[in-house]
Amino acid sequence: MNLLEHTRLMADYNRWMNQRVYAAAARLTPEAVTQDRGAFFGSILGTLNHLMVADRIWLRRFAEHPARFAALEPLRGQPAPTDLRAVQHDTLPALRAAREQLDATIADWAGEVSEADLDHVLVYTNTKGALWRQPFGLLLMHFFNHQTHHRGQVTTLLTQAGEDVGGTDLLELILARPSAESQG
Template sequence: MTVSVKDQLALMARYHGWATTRLLASIEPMPEEAYRGPCGVFFQSVHGTLNHLLLTDSEIWYPRFTGGRTEIIELDAEIENDRVKLSSRLIAATSRWSEYVDNLSDAALAADLRFTMTTGQARTLPMPAALLHVFNHATHHRGQITAAISMLGFGCQPLDLPHLIFAEQAVPKAP
């Protein structure tokens, strides 16, 4: 069976939203001090790392793809202090990638993405590589968070890609 690049990107976009939603459900019962306390990750805490994910997903990368403006901003900036609002915003931010990928034309998929780094440098990436970076970047930080919450004594639902595929296979297809 041949799978197109667009189909692979669509899978990764679904995975991005699904894995983020599952991670946030696992974090929900954490007490505030564990959630906000230093835990040895690059962005200091679970909260700091989730903020970084929201920042990069909604304020940096999504505007680059959709013609919006990306401000030069520190990558550790806190853009949402409220834990519940942060979760809601992250779910919304990660979920919109599926529609974006679904609406990509073949020409857009074959084009380059031209953007400006937060340092001000102009850069170009092939569209599939740029999209894969968004999804891979989030996977990297979700992995940091799952390691941190495990070391803090909290559990996390499995986030591996096959679990999404198994879940989708279990849902009956509409006639």
């Protein structure tokens, strides 16, 4: 498996896990979703908002890649969020709808990335105004790892609230996909 295949797998995993997390959160009351649970971003909704903010920040940066990914065109020219705690949506249904749209964008974009794009050094400014230069391929790995990290936090918060997300391992998604070996 190469980094491009991994990127596409992680985009699928992102969407699959977000569907499971949001379904579990939707079984809670709005008060339970917004209750401060002592997590870094406070509540389940606060942590899900952070994920949305961070994804938009990174995708906005990725939109400036010379490959000019068509799926990211709507983000080009838009200001990226600057506050990692910004509330994108204050209700779970609104955030869920936005998340579904963003996950579709991520899947489309992941399908556009080519091998030639990976080594490009992306120049960007972080939320504190510092200028950074990093290989795009490494930033892709960070992008998906960050999602997994915070979804793990949300899964814990959901479990504490009495909701089971079910299995969260990437292996579950891998096993559910048809493999080259099983296709003969």
